[in-house]
Amino acid sequence: MKxxxxxxxxxxxxxxxxxxxxxFVVKALSHLEFKVYEGEFVAIMGPSGSGKSTAxxxxxxLDMPTHGTIYLDGDDISEFSESDLAQVRGKRIGxxxxxxxxxxxxxxxxxxxxxxxxxxxxxxxxxxxxEELLRLVELHDRMDHYPGEISGGQMQRVAIARSLANDxxxxxxxxxxxxxxxxxxxxxxxxxxxxxxxxxTVIMVTHDPDLAExxxxxxxxxxxxxxxxxxxxxxxxxxxxxxxxxxxxxxxVRKKGKGGK
Amino acid sequence: xxxxxxxxxLKNLKHRGIRSWLTLLGIFIGxxxxxxxxxxxxxxxxxxxxxxxxxSTEVISVQAGGLSAYGPPGxxxxxxxxxxxxxxxxxxxxxxxxxPRILSSGKMEFNDIVTFGIAASVPDGEKRKVAYEILDSEVxxxxxxxxxxxxxxxxxxxxxxxxxxxxxxxxxxxxxxIQDENFIVVGIMKKTGSLIFDNVVMMNEAPxxxxxxxxxxxxxxxxxxxxxxxxxxxxxxxxxxxxxxxDVDVGxxxxxxxxxxxxxxxxxxxxGGVQAFIIIIASISILVGALGIVNTMTxxxxxxxxxxxxxxxxxxxxxxxxxxFFFESGLLxxxxxxxxxxxxxxxxxxxxIGINNFIGAELxxxxxxxxxxxxxxxxxxxxxxxGVVPAMNxxxxxxxxxxxx
Numbered sequence: 001m002k003x004x005x006x007x008x009x010x011x012x013x014x015x016x017x018x019x020x021x022x023x024f025v026v027k028a029l030s031h032l033e034f035k036v037y038e039g040e041f042v043a044i045m046g047p048s049g050s051g052k053s054t055a056x057x058x059x060x061x062l063d064m065p066t067h068g069t070i071y072l073d074g075d076d077i078s079e080f081s082e083s084d085l086a087q088v089r090g091k092r093i094g095x096x097x098x099x100x101x102x103x104x105x106x107x108x109x110x111x112x113x114x115x116x117x118x119x120x121x122x123x124x125x126x127x128x129x130x131e132e133l134l135r136l137v138e139l140h141d142r143m144d145h146y147p148g149e150i151s152g153g154q155m156q157r158v159a160i161a162r163s164l165a166n167d168x169x170x171x172x173x174x175x176x177x178x179x180x181x182x183x184x185x186x187x188x189x190x191x192x193x194x195x196x197x198x199x200x201t202v203i204m205v206t207h208d209p210d211l212a213e214x215x216x217x218x219x220x221x222x223x224x225x226x227x228x229x230x231x232x233x234x235x236x237x238x239x240x241x242x243x244x245x246x247x248x249x250x251x252x253v254r255k256k257g258k259g260g261k
Numbered sequence: 262x263x264x265x266x267x268x269x270x271l272k273n274l275k276h277r278g279i280r281s282w283l284t285l286l287g288i289f290i291g292x293x294x295x296x297x298x299x300x301x302x303x304x305x306x307x308x309x310x311x312x313x314x315x316x317s318t319e320v321i322s323v324q325a326g327g328l329s330a331y332g333p334p335g336x337x338x339x340x341x342x343x344x345x346x347x348x349x350x351x352x353x354x355x356x357x358x359x360x361p362r363i364l365s366s367g368k369m370e371f372n373d374i375v376t377f378g379i380a381a382s383v384p385d386g387e388k389r390k391v392a393y394e395i396l397d398s399e400v401x402x403x404x405x406x407x408x409x410x411x412x413x414x415x416x417x418x419x420x421x422x423x424x425x426x427x428x429x430x431x432x433x434x435x436x437x438x439i440q441d442e443n444f445i446v447v448g449i450m451k452k453t454g455s456l457i458f459d460n461v462v463m464m465n466e467a468p469x470x471x472x473x474x475x476x477x478x479x480x481x482x483x484x485x486x487x488x489x490x491x492x493x494x495x496x497x498x499x500x501x502x503x504x505x506x507x508d509v510d511v512g513x514x515x516x517x518x519x520x521x522x523x524x525x526x527x528x529x530x531x532x533g534g535v536q537a538f539i540i541i542i543a544s545i546s547i548l549v550g551a552l553g554i555v556n557t558m559t560x561x562x563x564x565x566x567x568x569x570x571x572x573x574x575x576x577x578x579x580x581x582x583x584x585x586f587f588f589e590s591g592l593l594x595x596x597x598x599x600x601x602x603x604x605x606x607x608x609x610x611x612x613x614i615g616i617n618n619f620i621g622a623e624l625x626x627x628x629x630x631x632x633x634x635x636x637x638x639x640x641x642x643x644x645x646x647x648g649v650v651p652a653m654n655x656x657x658x659x660x661x662x663x664x665x666x
Contacts, residue, residue: 062574062660083578090576101571105276115575117265
């Protein structure tokens with residue numbers, strides 16, 4: 001486990017997201033508290049309908065909360081204009097999606113170049129950087145292929161390269177292995193792990209507890225739109241660090257102490 | 262950086278090949294029509310002008326009106342012009358020379374085939390030279406008629422240039438039968454493009470009068486004025502004189518005095534009407550094309566919601582998404598315009614070649630680069646304007662909703 005108590009990259013403070021559905025209001029997420037520090041590998045875990053996708057959209061500043069505040073590098077994102085937010089998103093966050101989300105009529109290289117175009121990078125620089133990133137994910141020989149001409153695992157690696165295009169602080173991966181078989185999924189995860197070791201903050205949304213605990217330092221467990229618990233890696237085990245759990249642990253320890261007297 | 266969006270737009274259009282081509286059909290038909298029409302402009306005018314026999318710009322023609330039934334100009338009039346009128350006109354101070362002309366229908370036979378056509382007269386003496394000048398008469402082969410040629414004729418180009426009339430070409434030196442009398446062909450005239458002049462038989466005035474039993478009648482008087490700038494004054498003088506000669510009041514004229522400008526005006530107004538009609542059709546076509554672009558772009562925005570979501574997730578601002586769709590739709594218009602300009606230029610080139618062959622002229626192509634540039638820019642604007650609303654819709658998409666597809 002890395003002992004990084006560095007900068008707070010993302011923080012969600014008492015965040016709720018409600019969707020009006022006719023006469024009803026669907027509470028997708030309620031009172032979520034969430035903190036990510038630089039260099040951490042965080043997993044947001046939960047079954048389907050638990051609100052993890054909503055959480056991901058909020059963390060990725062694709063969506064605005066109904067209540068609460070989201071800080072990105074200490075800045076309240078609700079104060080950004082739509083355009084600023086898009087620029088911030090493009091610069092600070094790299095998205096990796098379950099269904100890869102590559103643009104089909106652009107080549108692999110052009111897909112990787114696209115986020116840089118939105119930041120106004122020159123075409124030469126974009127081209128060089130894209131080639132470098134594709135070499136990193138070992139796909140430089142597939143540069144001029146179209147997404148339809150490569151495998152799912154390769155597409156996800158292209159998506160990883162694309163997420164790194166603007167050298168963001170945070171990689172936000174939504175079920176990155178969801179559409180892949182175990183073997184290719186493992187390759188993709190190895191890339192994410194490697195990036196994390198090189199200092200990138202990785203936030204991964206998954207429904208697979210094994211995957212979460214295999215790679216993440218911290219796991220946020222969601223259930224029915226509520227944060228159920230937060231577990232942290234301590235050595236080879238994960239420890240519940242939720243306030244309630246902490247209190248119970250302290251109580252237990254004290255009890256044991258008393259009993260010992 | 263806008264150039265990047267242009268390239269991206271081009272790639273997207275290429276990806277939707279057939280749909281893109283179908284979309285720009287309306288634009289390119291409209292632009293083709295406009296470009297070819299304007300490219301043809303001068304050529305069309307010359308071609309139609311030739312049919313009217315408008316050549317010399319300093320000649321006023323006078324002809325009798327009234328019941329003009331079947332036959333060459335002036336020949337069907339009830340109250341014909343006479344040689345007296347010719348003399349009277351010539352005495353006017355503004356007139357240099359007045360040439361009487363007879364145009365008569367008649368029977369002609371050659372190679373055992375009989376046909377009916379028009380015989381026109383050529384005056385004798387000094388007036389002959391003027392007549393040849395006015396009519397721009399030159400021979401392709403042989404020689405022009407001269408004073409004293411009695412049983413001789415000069416033929417229009419088609420008698421020699423085509424075998425349609427008598428089954429074989431009539432060459433100089435051959436004898437043709439006109440109204441059952443023998444005439445020797447001395448010359449073939451150059452091609453004019455006019456269906457009248459290329460099929461006419463020319464002979465000296467006196468023999469034609471005898472042959473057709475014309476007496477003192479005249480069909481058309483061609484008047485050459487002294488001063489080209491005083492054409493309208495001369496026209497008024499002639500009208501005044503003719504009213505007196507024929508004893509008619511103003512407004513009741515049974516004759517017509519026309520200047521080449523007036524005739525050209527008629528040609529132009531007819532052409533103008535045709536052009537206006539084609540431009541209206543072209544405008545409708547472009548409008549339909551623009552609606553086609555709106556339709557295609559709206560569908561495209563709906564179909565590509567996910568792509569819009571991806572673009573926004575990886576950092577595209579609303580404006581950047583707008584630009585992408587805006588350029589796509591502008592490019593649709595531009596490519597439509599480009600195809601239209603190319604096709605229009607081809608059509609007008611072929612048209613000019615056709616006209617040149619038809620009237621034997623050597624008209625050049627009217628390459629109007631301002632028009633071409635304007636058509637291209639205009640098509641881009643039409644496309645871009647058509648794409649504004651769909652592009653705005655694309656830009657407004659909520660990223661989360663859009664990512665769901």
